[in-house]
Amino acid sequence: xxxxxxxxxxxxxxxxxxxxxxxxxxxxxxxxxxxxxxxxxxxxxxxxxxxxxxxxxxxxxxxxxxxxxxxxxxxxxxxxxxxxxxxxxxxxxxxxxxxxxxxxxxxxxxxxxxxxxxxxxxxxxxxxxxxxxxxxxxxxxxxxxxxxxxxxxxxxxxxxxxxxxxxxxxxxxxxxxxxxxxxxxxxxxxxxxxxxxxxxxxxxxxxxxxxxxxxxxxxxxxxxxxxxxxxxxxxxxxxxxxxxxxxxxxxxxxxxxxxxxxxxxxxxxxxxxxxxxxxxxxxxxxxxxxxxxxxxxxxxxxxxxxxxxxxxxxxxxxxxxxxxxxxxxxxxxxxxxxxxxxxxxxxxxxxxxxxxxx
Amino acid sequence: xxxxxxxxxxxxxxxxxxxxxxxxxxxxxxxxxxxxxxxxxxxxxxxxxxxxxxxxxxxxxxxxxxxxxxxxxxxxxxxxxxxxxxxxxxxxxxxxxxxxxxxxxxxxxxxxxxxxxxxxxxxxxxxxxxxxxxxxxxxxxxxxxxxxxxxxxxxxxxxxxxxxxxxxxxxxxxxxxxxxxxxxxxxxxxxxxxxxxxxxxxxxxxxxxxxxxxxxxxxxxxxxxxxxxxxxxxxxxxxxxxxxxxxxxxxxxxxxxxxxxxxxxxxxxxxxxxxxxxxxxxxxxxxxxxxxxxxxxxxxxxxxxxxxxxxxx
Ligand code: HEM
Ligand code: FES
Numbered sequence: 001x002x003x004x005x006x007x008x009x010x011x012x013x014x015x016x017x018x019x020x021x022x023x024x025x026x027x028x029x030x031x032x033x034x035x036x037x038x039x040x041x042x043x044x045x046x047x048x049x050x051x052x053x054x055x056x057x058x059x060x061x062x063x064x065x066x067x068x069x070x071x072x073x074x075x076x077x078x079x080x081x082x083x084x085x086x087x088x089x090x091x092x093x094x095x096x097x098x099x100x101x102x103x104x105x106x107x108x109x110x111x112x113x114x115x116x117x118x119x120x121x122x123x124x125x126x127x128x129x130x131x132x133x134x135x136x137x138x139x140x141x142x143x144x145x146x147x148x149x150x151x152x153x154x155x156x157x158x159x160x161x162x163x164x165x166x167x168x169x170x171x172x173x174x175x176x177x178x179x180x181x182x183x184x185x186x187x188x189x190x191x192x193x194x195x196x197x198x199x200x201x202x203x204x205x206x207x208x209x210x211x212x213x214x215x216x217x218x219x220x221x222x223x224x225x226x227x228x229x230x231x232x233x234x235x236x237x238x239x240x241x242x243x244x245x246x247x248x249x250x251x252x253x254x255x256x257x258x259x260x261x262x263x264x265x266x267x268x269x270x271x272x273x274x275x276x277x278x279x280x281x282x283x284x285x286x287x288x289x290x291x292x293x294x295x296x297x298x299x300x301x302x303x304x305x306x307x308x309x310x311x312x313x314x315x316x317x318x319x320x321x322x323x324x325x326x327x328x329x330x331x332x333x334x335x336x337x338x339x340x341x342x343x344x345x346x347x348x349x350x351x352x353x354x355x356x357x358x
Numbered sequence: 359x360x361x362x363x364x365x366x367x368x369x370x371x372x373x374x375x376x377x378x379x380x381x382x383x384x385x386x387x388x389x390x391x392x393x394x395x396x397x398x399x400x401x402x403x404x405x406x407x408x409x410x411x412x413x414x415x416x417x418x419x420x421x422x423x424x425x426x427x428x429x430x431x432x433x434x435x436x437x438x439x440x441x442x443x444x445x446x447x448x449x450x451x452x453x454x455x456x457x458x459x460x461x462x463x464x465x466x467x468x469x470x471x472x473x474x475x476x477x478x479x480x481x482x483x484x485x486x487x488x489x490x491x492x493x494x495x496x497x498x499x500x501x502x503x504x505x506x507x508x509x510x511x512x513x514x515x516x517x518x519x520x521x522x523x524x525x526x527x528x529x530x531x532x533x534x535x536x537x538x539x540x541x542x543x544x545x546x547x548x549x550x551x552x553x554x555x556x557x558x559x560x561x562x563x564x565x566x567x568x569x570x571x572x573x574x575x576x577x578x579x580x581x582x583x584x585x586x587x588x589x590x591x592x593x594x595x596x597x598x599x600x601x602x603x604x605x606x607x608x609x610x611x612x613x614x615x616x617x618x619x620x621x622x623x624x625x626x627x628x629x630x631x632x633x634x635x636x637x638x639x640x641x642x643x644x645x646x647x648x649x650x651x652x653x654x655x656x657x658x659x660x661x662x663x664x665x666x667x668x669x670x671x
Binding site for chain 1: 361391392394457459466572619624625626642
C-alpha cells in the first residue's frame with residue numbers, strides 16, 4: 001500500500017485541506033441509522049470494519065504528515081498540551097511500545113522498529129526520523145516517551161490510571177480538543193471529566209461505559225465513534241482558545257456551507273496497557289466537508305435526516321444551534337427521500353467526478 | 359479474536375502432595391506478553407472427555423517475558439483439569455493458553471496493601487506482594503491454611519519477611535476486626551481464597567466503614583460459570599452453553615441470528631426476552647427492576663440460575 005501524503009495542508013488560517021476520493025470513501029461516517037442519540041456504542045477494535053479507516057489499530061492516512069506538523073506547531077507554542085503526571089511513567093513506555101508495535105505491524109513500509117535488547121531503533125519514513133534509544137530510559141529520547149510517540153501518530157492521546165473503581169485522566173497529548181479543556185480535565189475521574197455532558201450522564205451512558213472499561217483486557221482493544229460539526233478544518237477547538245475559533249460559528253452562510261462546515265468524527269479506541277494496567281485512549285479525528293460528504297448519496301441523505309431530527313439538547317451541547325438550520329436546509333437538496341441501507345458503509349466503490357450534474 | 363499462546367512446561371516442582379508449581383515458557387521461543395501482578399492465564403487442558411479451560415493466577419513472571427509461574431492445587435473434586443495438570447504434564451509438555459488477563463491489579467495510590475489469602479488463593483497475592491516489595495512499598499500478608507500445610511505456605515511467604523507475612527493454621531486464628539482496625543488510612547485489601555472467606559472479609563470490612571472500592575477479590579473476571587441449556591421458543595431448538603462459553607457465543611455458534619456490539623454487558627444491543635427459567639444477571643445495562651422481573655437477559659455476559667432457560671428466539 002502506498003499513501004500519497006498531502007504535505008501542504010493547514011489546519012489553521014489560512015486553511016487548506018481536502019480529502020481525495022479514496023480518503024472520502026474510507027471515512028468513518030458515524031451514523032449507522034437515519035437518527036442519532038447517545039448509546040454505549042462500544043465494540044471490539046478488531047482490524048477490519050465497514051470502511052478502510054477501521055483496517056489498522058492506529059490509522060495512518062494521507063493527512064498524516066500535515067497533522068503531525070500541526071501538532072508540532074501547537075506544542076511549540078503551548079508545551080503543556082502534552083502533560084503526563086509522574087506516576088504514569090510506566091504507562092508512557094507501555095504506550096510507546098504498543099503504538100510502535102502496531103504501526104510496524106499495520107504499515108511495514110512506513111515504519112520499522114529494530115530491537116536489540118533494550119536498544120531500540122525506530123525509523124519513521126514519512127517524517128524522515130530515525131532514533132536509537134534505550135527502552136525505559138527517557139534521557140535517551142529527545143522528549144518524554146509519550147510525547148515522542150504521540151508526536152508521530154494521528155489523533156489525540158490520553159492515559160487513564162485505574163484506581164478506586166474509577167479511571168483518572170493522568171496524561172494527555174491533546175492538540176485537537178473538540179470544545180473541552182484537557183488542562184482543566186487533567187487528574188479528573190471518568191464521571192468528573194464527563195460532567196459537562198449532562199444529557200448522556202442522565203441517560204446512564206457513563207455509568208455503563210465505566211463499568212465496561214474497568215474490565216478492559218490487554219490485547220482486546222475496543223472502539224467507538226463520536227462526532228460533532230466544526231467550522232473550518234481546525235483541530236484546536238479547545239475551550240481555552242474559544243476566542244480564536246468561536247467566532248467562526250457565525251460565518252456559515254448558504255453559499256459557503258458546503259466548503260466551510262465539516263463533519264468531525266472521532267474514531268476513539270481504547271487499549272489496556274500490559275505493563276502498567278493503565279488505559280490508552282486515542283481520539284483519531286477525521287474531517288470531511290459537507291460538500292465532500294454529499295458526494296456519497298447515502299451519506300448526504302442520512303446526514304440530512306440525522307441533523308433534521310437531532311434532539312435539541314444534543315444540538316445545544318454540541319454547540320450546533322447557530323448554524324443547524326442552514327445545515328439542514330443545505331442537506332435537504334441531497335435527500336430524495338429514498339431509503340438508506342443499515343450500517344455506515346458508503347455503498348459505492350467510486351465517486352462521480354466533482355462538477356458533473358447528478 | 360483471542361490470541362493463543364503456546365507454552366512449554368520448563369520446570370515442575372511438587373511443593374506438597376497437592377500443590378504443584380509449574381514454570382512455563384514460550385513453546386516457540388517468543389517473548390511472552392508482559393503481565394501486571396494479579397494477572398491470570400487460562401490453560402486449555404485436553405482431558406479425556408473433552409477440554410477444560412481452567413484459570414490460574416500467575417505467581418511470578420520472568421523479566422523480559424521469559425517465563426510465567428503458576429501453582430496448581432490437585433483437588434479431589436476436580437472435574438479433571440487439575441488432575442490432568444498433576445498427572446499428565448511433564449517437563450517439555452506443550453499446552454495452549456489464552457493471553458493473560460488481570461482483574462486484580464495494583465493501584466498506584468494505595469498507601470499500603472493488606473493481603474488475605476486462603477489455601478491456593480495465595481497465588482495472585484504472591485505476585486502482588488512481590489511487586490510491592492520490589493518497589494519498597496508497604497504491605498501486610500495474612501495467609502490461612504490447614505495445620506499440615508503450614509510449612510509449605512511459610513516457605514512461600516518467607517521472602518516477605520517476618521512481621522510482614524504471617525501464616526495462620528485454621529480459619530479462626532486471626533481476628534479480622536482487630537486487624538482491620540489497626541490499618542492506616544489508604545490501605546487497600548486484596549483477598550483470594552474460598553468464597554466464604556472472601557465474603558467474611560468483605561462483610562466485616564464494609565461493616566466497619568471500609569470503602570468497598572478498596573476491597574479487591576479475585577474473580578477471574580467471572581466470565582464462565584455452570585453449564586446450562588437454552589431452549590429457543592420460536593424454532594424449538596436446544597443449545598448447550600458450556601462452562602467457559604458465553605450464552606452469546608453459544609447462540610452465535612449455533613447460527614442463531616442475534617445482534618451484539620460491545621460483548622461486555624454495556625451497550626444493550628443483545629437484549630433478549632426470557633420466557634422461562636431464571637437469568638443470572640451480570641450486565642450493566644438492565645435496570646434493577648428489569649433484572650428483578652427476570653423477563654430479559656443480556657446473553658453476552660449473563661447466564662442462568664439452574665439448568666435451563668427458554669428464550670424468545
Ligand atoms: C476513557 C477515555 C475517555 C476520555 C478521556 C473521554 C473524554 C471525554 C471528554 C473530554 C468529553 C467532553 C466533555 C465536555 O463537554 O467537557 C467527552 C464527551 C463524551 N464522552 Fe467521553 N471520554 C472517554 C471515554 C468515553 C467512552 C468509553 C464513552 C462511551 C460511551 C464516552 C462517551 C462520551 C459521550 C457520549 C460524550 C458526549 C459527546 C458529545 O455529545 O459530543 N466517552 N468524553
Ligand atoms: S453486546 Fe452489548 S450488552 Fe450484550
